[in-house]
Amino acid sequence: xxxxxxxxxxxxxxxxxxxxxxxxxxxxxxxxxxxxxxxxxxxxxxxxxxxxxxxxxxxxxxxxxxxxxxxxxxxxxxxxxxxxxxxxxxxxxxxxxxxxxxxxxxxxxxxxxxxxxxxxxxxxxxxxxxxxxxxxxxxxxxxxxxxxxxxxxxxxxxxxxxxxxxxxxxxxxxxxxxxxxxxxxxxxxxxxxxxxxxxxxxxxxxxxxxxxxxxxxxxxxxxxxxxxxxxxxxxxxxxxxxxxxxxxxxxxxxxxxxxxxxxxxxxxxxxxxx
Amino acid sequence: xxxxxxxxxxxxxxxxxxxxxxxxxxxxxxxxxxxxxxxxxxxxxxxxxxxxxxxxxxxxxxxxxxxxxxxxxxxxxxxxxxxxxxxxxxxxxxxxxxxxxxxxxxxxxxxxxxxxxxxxxxxxxxxxxxxxxxxxxxxxxxxxxxxxxxxxxxxxxxxxxxxxxxxxxxxxxxxxxxxxxxxxxxxxxxxxxxxxxxxxxxxxxxxxxxxxxxxxxxxxxxxxxxxxxxxxxxxxxxxxxxxxxxxxxxxxxxxxxxxxxxxxxxxxxxxxxx
Numbered sequence: 154x155x156x157x158x159x160x161x162x163x164x165x166x167x168x169x170x171x172x173x174x175x176x177x178x179x180x181x182x183x184x185x186x187x188x189x190x191x192x193x194x195x196x197x198x199x200x201x202x203x204x205x206x207x208x209x210x211x212x213x214x215x216x217x218x219x220x221x222x223x224x225x226x227x228x229x230x231x232x233x234x235x236x237x238x239x240x241x242x243x244x245x246x247x248x249x250x251x252x253x254x255x256x257x258x259x260x261x262x263x264x265x266x267x268x269x270x271x272x273x274x275x276x277x278x279x280x281x282x283x284x285x286x287x288x289x290x291x292x293x294x295x296x297x298x299x300x301x302x303x304x305x306x307x308x309x310x311x312x313x314x315x316x317x318x319x320x321x322x323x324x325x326x327x328x329x330x331x332x333x334x335x336x337x338x339x340x341x342x343x344x345x346x347x348x349x350x351x352x353x354x355x356x357x358x359x360x361x362x363x364x365x366x367x368x369x370x371x372x373x374x375x376x377x378x379x380x381x382x383x384x385x386x387x388x389x390x391x392x393x394x395x396x397x398x399x400x401x402x403x404x405x406x407x408x409x410x411x412x413x414x415x416x417x418x419x420x421x422x423x424x425x426x427x
Numbered sequence: 428x429x430x431x432x433x434x435x436x437x438x439x440x441x442x443x444x445x446x447x448x449x450x451x452x453x454x455x456x457x458x459x460x461x462x463x464x465x466x467x468x469x470x471x472x473x474x475x476x477x478x479x480x481x482x483x484x485x486x487x488x489x490x491x492x493x494x495x496x497x498x499x500x501x502x503x504x505x506x507x508x509x510x511x512x513x514x515x516x517x518x519x520x521x522x523x524x525x526x527x528x529x530x531x532x533x534x535x536x537x538x539x540x541x542x543x544x545x546x547x548x549x550x551x552x553x554x555x556x557x558x559x560x561x562x563x564x565x566x567x568x569x570x571x572x573x574x575x576x577x578x579x580x581x582x583x584x585x586x587x588x589x590x591x592x593x594x595x596x597x598x599x600x601x602x603x604x605x606x607x608x609x610x611x612x613x614x615x616x617x618x619x620x621x622x623x624x625x626x627x628x629x630x631x632x633x634x635x636x637x638x639x640x641x642x643x644x645x646x647x648x649x650x651x652x653x654x655x656x657x658x659x660x661x662x663x664x665x666x667x668x669x670x671x672x673x674x675x676x677x678x679x680x681x682x683x684x685x686x687x688x689x690x691x692x693x694x695x696x697x698x699x700x701x
Contacts, residue, residue: 212521229520233566245555245578246503246647247486248671250545257556261538268532271524281519282531284564292507292557292576292614302566304519340566373520397522 157380162196203425204381207390207418213397222360222367223391228379229306230345240333242297254332257296308371346379352388359420431654436470477699478655481664481692487671496634496641497665502653503580504619514607516571528606531570582645620653626662
């Protein structure tokens, strides 16, 4: 996706070549080493006519629905926040419930709220508390501090902003009710990308014409097509991941689905090129 | 408390002398080394006439109430449990809310329930989730497993059992609702101890007679008097801990409160001895 971002003019070439990997190597050196430092100008001088990407879903929706093709409508916006909740360590036996400032209880309330929020906003809103770290983390001590992350994603920027606002307001409420302080730090924020409606329609129509089952859905992970969408009509074709498993040796997509996806991609590209 | 337990016949002397400390020394060797391996038979041949213990509260109740003396009614029973919740790790972006098996969300529901349970049972019930450990604990992954501890305490054994039963039933509900498995392991369990009502009354009356403010309350931590209560009338006198701080260099009790406590203890012992 880094290459696509540079190709589409979203990051300077020199900046991308200088990116250092976890092993200490730079992107530029590695491209030379493997023979991929090609001659194409970046950013691209002339935008492509269109860009269509075929990918496994990396999620469970198509597999669960028994549907072969996904006409991808866009890529979700992402909001990552870290909350640090500071209460007061207290003896779990001698401190009455009414005199506690329990950071972990506040974290639990927020975790529950985040789930309710996703249900209330509906649509493709997802909300996840993935990380919680507690201090002192002992069976008989009311927790002094709890740090937690919140991952909010939505295909609609206005809805995503509403989710962030509602969350902040709830944190304020909890902080007052529990007598704790909550510091919110933004870890990452990307706006949603909507794919070109004509490309989405074309993927959908092409699948039907080929006699394949098809549904529209957003991508929950990042993809090259979202970078190309900056400069040309772009879209994606999804095929099922068995049980939604991805980034895992158990990842699998049936050969028939791979073939179906390749055929949809071919016919869509032929249509766009004609 | 170990010595008191042996003295009262609750543990064999040899077993207690063989207890090994974190530094590798045994209790028996250390008693000889510091000259405390006395000649008294253990368990005691003849039970004491009564036992009264003066202690700082190690909690915030007396300090918050501005009360000088606590007539301790007993020691809370303790139930420590560890819950291991196993769900399924999933991508936080691509997994719809309805298809998740989120172990941390289940832990949050249980944390909230435990608070509600304490409020509902009322009285001196306290309930604490002190420890939570999450795997893989990453911002963008629905947590696969969450291990948590629950500390329940009550002065009433029936109520404590009710709390345990209600908690187990709630865990069953959450496991079904969220599609997770919850394994419950008992870490520790002690029944409550009620102090001799005549001793409690005597502490209360004596404080009043000395012109001191007094209230009845249970002890939330363990004390020698609860071991002696096995073999003789026992009770305790509490004095305030400033801000409830204990087991901490900042622990403080005002000199006037220390004196008041000593005078109540003296007068109670004189009354019991007369």
